[in-house]
Amino acid sequence: MTKWVYVFGGDKTEGDASMRNLLGGKGANLAEMALLGLPVPPGFSITTQVCTHYYSSGQTYPDTLQGQVLSAVQAVEEITGKVFGDAENPLLLSVRSGARVSMPGMMDTVLNLGLNDTTVEALARKSGDERFAYDSYRRFIQMYCDVVMGLDVGEFEDILEDYKEEHDHVLDTDLSADDWKAIVASYKELVEEELEEPFPSDPYEQLWGAVGAVFKSWMVPRARTYRKLHDIPEDWGTAVNVQAMVFGNMGEDCATGVAFTRNPSNGEKSLYGEFLVNAQGEDVVAGIRTPQDITEAAREAANSDKPSLERLMPPIFDEFVAVCDKLEGHFREMQDLEFTVERGKLWMLQTRTGKRTMKAALKIAVDMEAEGLISKEEAVSRIDPAALDQLLHPTIAPGAELDVLTTGLPASPGAASGAVVFTADDAETEKANGEKVVLVRIETSPEDIHGMHAAEGILTARGGMTSHAAVVARGMGKPCVAGAGSVRVDTLRGTMSIEGRSFKKGDIITIDGGSGQVIAGQVAMQQPDISGDFQKIMQWADELRRLQVRTNAETPADVKAALGFGAEGIGLCRTEHMFFEGDRIIAVREMILADTENDRRAALAKLLPMQRKDFTEIFELMGELPVTIRLLDPPLHEFLPKTDAEIAEVAAVMKVDPEDLRERAMELHEFNPMLGNRGCRLLVSFPEIAEMQARAIFEAAADVIKRTGTPVLPEVMVPLVGMKKELDIVRDIVVRTADAVRSETGVAFDYTVGTMIELPRAALRAEEIAGSAQFFSFGTNDLTQTTYGISRDDAASFLGRYQEKGLMEKDPFVSIDEDGVGELVRIGFERGRSINPAMKIGICGEHGGDPASISFCDKVGLDYVSCSPFRVPVARLAAAQATIKNRS
Ligand code: ADP
Ligand code: MG
Ligand code: MG
Numbered sequence: 001m002t003k004w005v006y007v008f009g010g011d012k013t014e015g016d017a018s019m020r021n022l023l024g025g026k027g028a029n030l031a032e033m034a035l036l037g038l039p040v041p042p043g044f045s046i047t048t049q050v051c052t053h054y055y056s057s058g059q060t061y062p063d064t065l066q067g068q069v070l071s072a073v074q075a076v077e078e079i080t081g082k083v084f085g086d087a088e089n090p091l092l093l094s095v096r097s098g099a100r101v102s103m104p105g106m107m108d109t110v111l112n113l114g115l116n117d118t119t120v121e122a123l124a125r126k127s128g129d130e131r132f133a134y135d136s137y138r139r140f141i142q143m144y145c146d147v148v149m150g151l152d153v154g155e156f157e158d159i160l161e162d163y164k165e166e167h168d169h170v171l172d173t174d175l176s177a178d179d180w181k182a183i184v185a186s187y188k189e190l191v192e193e194e195l196e197e198p199f200p201s202d203p204y205e206q207l208w209g210a211v212g213a214v215f216k217s218w219m220v221p222r223a224r225t226y227r228k229l230h231d232i233p234e235d236w237g238t239a240v241n242v243q244a245m246v247f248g249n250m251g252e253d254c255a256t257g258v259a260f261t262r263n264p265s266n267g268e269k270s271l272y273g274e275f276l277v278n279a280q281g282e283d284v285v286a287g288i289r290t291p292q293d294i295t296e297a298a299r300e301a302a303n304s305d306k307p308s309l310e311r312l313m314p315p316i317f318d319e320f321v322a323v324c325d326k327l328e329g330h331f332r333e334m335q336d337l338e339f340t341v342e343r344g345k346l347w348m349l350q351t352r353t354g355k356r357t358m359k360a361a362l363k364i365a366v367d368m369e370a371e372g373l374i375s376k377e378e379a380v381s382r383i384d385p386a387a388l389d390q391l392l393h394p395t396i397a398p399g400a401e402l403d404v405l406t407t408g409l410p411a412s413p414g415a416a417s418g419a420v421v422f423t424a425d426d427a428e429t430e431k432a433n434g435e436k437v438v439l440v441r442i443e444t445s446p447e448d449i450h451g452m453h454a455a456e457g458i459l460t461a462r463g464g465m466t467s468h469a470a471v472v473a474r475g476m477g478k479p480c481v482a483g484a485g486s487v488r489v490d491t492l493r494g495t496m497s498i499e500g501r502s503f504k505k506g507d508i509i510t511i512d513g514g515s516g517q518v519i520a521g522q523v524a525m526q527q528p529d530i531s532g533d534f535q536k537i538m539q540w541a542d543e544l545r546r547l548q549v550r551t552n553a554e555t556p557a558d559v560k561a562a563l564g565f566g567a568e569g570i571g572l573c574r575t576e577h578m579f580f581e582g583d584r585i586i587a588v589r590e591m592i593l594a595d596t597e598n599d600r601r602a603a604l605a606k607l608l609p610m611q612r613k614d615f616t617e618i619f620e621l622m623g624e625l626p627v628t629i630r631l632l633d634p635p636l637h638e639f640l641p642k643t644d645a646e647i648a649e650v651a652a653v654m655k656v657d658p659e660d661l662r663e664r665a666m667e668l669h670e671f672n673p674m675l676g677n678r679g680c681r682l683l684v685s686f687p688e689i690a691e692m693q694a695r696a697i698f699e700a701a702a703d704v705i706k707r708t709g710t711p712v713l714p715e716v717m718v719p720l721v722g723m724k725k726e727l728d729i730v731r732d733i734v735v736r737t738a739d740a741v742r743s744e745t746g747v748a749f750d751y752t753v754g755t756m757i758e759l760p761r762a763a764l765r766a767e768e769i770a771g772s773a774q775f776f777s778f779g780t781n782d783l784t785q786t787t788y789g790i791s792r793d794d795a796a797s798f799l800g801r802y803q804e805k806g807l808m809e810k811d812p813f814v815s816i817d818e819d820g821v822g823e824l825v826r827i828g829f830e831r832g833r834s835i836n837p838a839m840k841i842g843i844c845g846e847h848g849g850d851p852a853s854i855s856f857c858d859k860v861g862l863d864y865v866s867c868s869p870f871r872v873p874v875a876r877l878a879a880a881q882a883t884i885k886n887r888s
Contacts, residue, residue: 365383408459630719844865
């Protein structure tokens, strides 16, 4: 027979903390506290399996449930010496929901269940306090009607308010027993009127009503929405906890409160919490009365004149501190507790792992390691890498007043204020004038890069989390709100409107890339605080991880930022990013539009010194750390002049007729540029490009070695290879150029040539390709596009629906698709290593900064991940967690 019900309390306890999946978080921990000998009111948990059964069998219970609940109630009766529904000594119960993880949206707790016209009299007699009994009764009716019967609480509150007004009462505490009796009578009348049946007086009917309501609440829209947002599966179900009541509202020697064993906002090791004298349950958080501090120190700090628990009830305080220590030591985690004091006796009602800010999380982990409570591995494992972002960027100061205009996608974390500009050029000009700007675009394209660099933050009306703006902004570590649909941009007029409010160039706005909010005006910011605790955790992470962490960077600013964040090399230096800067784009366009090899060489000759200078700077910054430089990769169309002005500009430099140039540009038009003449295909078509780039790289290397003596290590990477022959052609050019530069400069530099694996064919033929490659780097962005046949830039129109329909759990451009794309990574890795066991293999692209994908890379056995500079700390931590997890 399946066991559906588990008792907790004294030596009858049947569950424990390990049974969270079955008993829910609350139930499992109540059982654990009972096992520890702590004062827990006895009760029982109805398992999450009952919830699953309830929904899979047309909202009915298992046959044996009723009998098991009856025996559990009897067990509670035996422990308490009270009897449920008894006219002399009634047992009252609370009915509480409790899923595996705490979940707002679930049913509110019903307290004082079991009261009716008979038992309330008994409660009055036993407690010697009629007022208390009737106060509890009216609370029960109101709560039950609200959460079980679905009546509007407002009407109950109206009755109470009207009554108080009529009788000149201000506070609830002014009401006498007779007052509450009268109110109870009106409440019951209201129920009869609304439901055409009396309020249920049978305690068991009440109990089953409340149990059913908990299970029903699992499927209410707010609970479903919450689950969807937090990836909580529907079939987990909730448990129901039924527990003997204890009363914090029986007089001045009673109280109820909540506490954290450490400070949840700064992590300090001091008890932190609030309580109310003579109050029940939710009164503390409800805000009807101002709660008091638990410790004397907190009371002094808050300058409060209300006595602390420490002062008011010293023995209870001492006992509570001991309970906190015991629980924290037992769970080896900061606990969030609920307690009630009934006539001078302490009762524990809940304990769970406490939520905390990132700052507190770091401090608590470091402190607990020092206290010997947890190991370094555990300390490192407890920090959420995704949340580290909170620490690395300025954020909106807590308590700042916000005039929120709209909310878009939180595309890149951090907050920024600045004057609105609508073009990349304006961003650059205004920045040069000393102005801080926010670049607002319908969407961004590669031509906006310089403006994005100049801006404090970026706001786009269109595009998803993996749009150009989002990806580039994250790479730069700039705040970005993307896809803010209600932002209407009129670039020509230099205005935008948001929800009917209009802004022009120069108006100040603030964006919060962590929340997606767009805010009018300047807002107070809080600067990032990378304190000693952060350093400590990162140091431990570095000691533990197996994967190396490199960065994707090409500008000196990014390289410096990445080194500051602990990057151990550059995994991807995208040379085309260097092509968009300043006047260079004109020379690039010249090169592309040239009709003959000679003209092309002439244009390339202008680019050579510029590229060489870029590489020199990077090598100087990186020293002996490896630098992977990818040869020109993007589709040509990204460089083509588009407007008449752009065409005229290039035509003038090239001294050709603009019309001819326009025609040449048309010839280069491609239907599907992402699958067109790009990557190594471009280098095969125009070997001079590879030659110029290789020369720039090697001359820079030779120069730095000669001047500084540092043995720099360029790794030349050929993109989009599908066949070994393609690689061989480009490789030959690179090797020949290296030989030439060696003999010209007399510097014997080292270098390697490798390839990206970003096409399924390359992964499948990795064994062959490895014969010509000294390293592989999985370009998982393109590999995802080509494996799925989904264009990343067009995915937004259907990916959302796919996720809704459960076709895809996560966006495959954010977190690697282990089954498909991952399989190709494994194949490529194994086949490559089978030929070349020493080959360095890594991954670059967005996935390199995603914790789940990093764990996958660790499992496969890759050597490194490479990610944008601001993700480097995230990747270091995630890599350590991956090693810890995958090793065990
Ligand atoms: P939540 O998950 O919203 O915290 P809880 O089930 O923990 O809901 O309960 C809500 C309130 O009721 C809490 O303040 C809790 O301490 C109080 N409460 C729950 N059970 C009892 C009980 N058996 N006796 C007294 N108070 C209780
Ligand atoms: Mg609670
Ligand atoms: Mg690519």
